[in-house]
Amino acid sequence: MTEGEGTDFKVQKDLLKEALMSDFSMSEIQQIWRQILTHFLSISPIEQISMGDHQFSLQESKIINGILKRLKNKEPFQHILGEIEFYGLELKSDPRALIPRPETEELVHWIVEETRTKPLNILDICSGSGCISLALSQAFQDAQVYGYELSRAAIDLSEENALALKLPVVFNCVDVLDIDEFTTSLKKQTKLGLLDIVVSNPPYIPCKEKEAIQELVLKHEPGMALFVPDEDPLLFYRSIAKGILPFLSTSGVLYFECHYLYLEDTRNLLLELGFTNVEKRKDLQGKWRMLKAQK
Numbered sequence: 002m003t004e005g006e007g008t009d010f011k012v013q014k015d016l017l018k019e020a021l022m023s024d025f026s027m028s029e030i031q032q033i034w035r036q037i038l039t040h041f042l043s044i045s046p047i048e049q050i051s052m053g054d055h056q057f058s059l060q061e062s063k064i065i066n067g068i069l070k071r072l073k074n075k076e077p078f079q080h081i082l083g084e085i086e087f088y089g090l091e092l093k094s095d096p097r098a099l100i101p102r103p104e105t106e107e108l109v110h111w112i113v114e115e116t117r118t119k120p121l122n123i124l125d126i127c128s129g130s131g132c133i134s135l136a137l138s139q140a141f142q143d144a145q146v147y148g149y150e151l152s153r154a155a156i157d158l159s160e161e162n163a164l165a166l167k168l169p170v171v172f173n174c175v176d177v178l179d180i181d182e183f184t185t186s187l188k189k190q191t192k193l194g195l196l197d198i199v200v201s202n203p204p205y206i207p208c209k210e211k212e213a214i215q216e217l218v219l220k221h222e223p224g225m226a227l228f229v230p231d232e233d234p235l236l237f238y239r240s241i242a243k244g245i246l247p248f249l250s251t252s253g254v255l256y257f258e259c260h261y262l263y264l265e266d267t268r269n270l271l272l273e274l275g276f277t278n279v280e281k282r283k284d285l286q287g288k289w290r291m292l293k294a295q296k
């Protein structure tokens with residue numbers, strides 16, 4: 002790709018298309034282009050409509066080409082932007098935590114639409130960037146929301162997000178696979194009241210699927226957020242479901258995001274552990290992705 006010097010609008014857009022075509026769909030490229038104009042060049046969406054004859058300045062072209070270089074180097078666009086919208090919230094996004102996914106927004110939406118009485122205590126396990134806990138704190142303003150997460154870097158990011166959004170979520174560093182540490186934290190957390198909603202999107206991709214994962218995910222997102230051992234893909238679900246059972250209120254509900262191939266196994270695990278009314282839900286891609294269970 003040649004460095005654009007005072008490049009014409011259409012030429013610059015075509016250069017971007019050409020450079021990204023092998024990695025992105027046309028609608029993704031269109032979205033990236035619009036966000037570059039809005040976010041980096043401060044050109045409003047209305048102004049963008051009548052820009053056909055615009056000539057980019059050398060400085061503007063440099064900015065666009067710099068972004069293009071990073072995208073070609075397989076850096077996620079959300080990291081370049083430094084932010085992502087999640088369930089109406091603007092969250093900081095960087096390599097410290099997993100980039101929140103659309104199916105996780107669907108899980109949050111399921112919780113919001115199903116919750117009839119005001120929840121008081123909510124726990125998000127494996128909270129990462131804080132996307133789920135912050136969205137629930139925004140939706141249920143009377144609730145105290147907690148997040149458990151093992152990665153210190155992810156906790157720092159979630160705390161920065163909470164501060165920026167002025168949402169009172171409390172994040173704790175807890176290893177949910179260490180049953181003693183997990184139980185001790187739950188005991189402390191529930192002194193003032195049992196949990197009404199527990200939600201988790203834990204790591205659930207077996208290592209054997211690594212080959213099928215995009216390079217930009219492998220290179221730029223934390224492996225500990227994604228992968229589980231091939232021989233025990235339900236590792237997190239078992240520990241979380243067992244651990245939280247005594248700490249759920251009588252009407253308490255557990256929500257999980259799952260790997261579509263292991264959703265039935267996870268459902269059976271919940272039934273074996275004594276959960277009732279276990280419901281499953283597909284994501285917008287048509288894959289079985291979410292579970293809801295009661296005590």
Ligand SMILES: C[S@@+](CC[C@H](N)C(=O)[O-])C[C@H]1O[C@@H](n2cnc3c(N)ncnc32)[C@H](O)[C@@H]1O
Pocket residue numbers: 098099100101102105126127128129130131132133149150151152155175176177178179202203204205223225226227
């Ligand atoms: C799939 S990500 C989900 C992050 C966030 N909730 C979301 O939906 O985007 C799983 C998270 O679990 C965290 N994690 C991994 N092992 C953990 C453990 N043993 N205890 C607690 N959290 C853990 C990872 O650091 C990561 O942030």
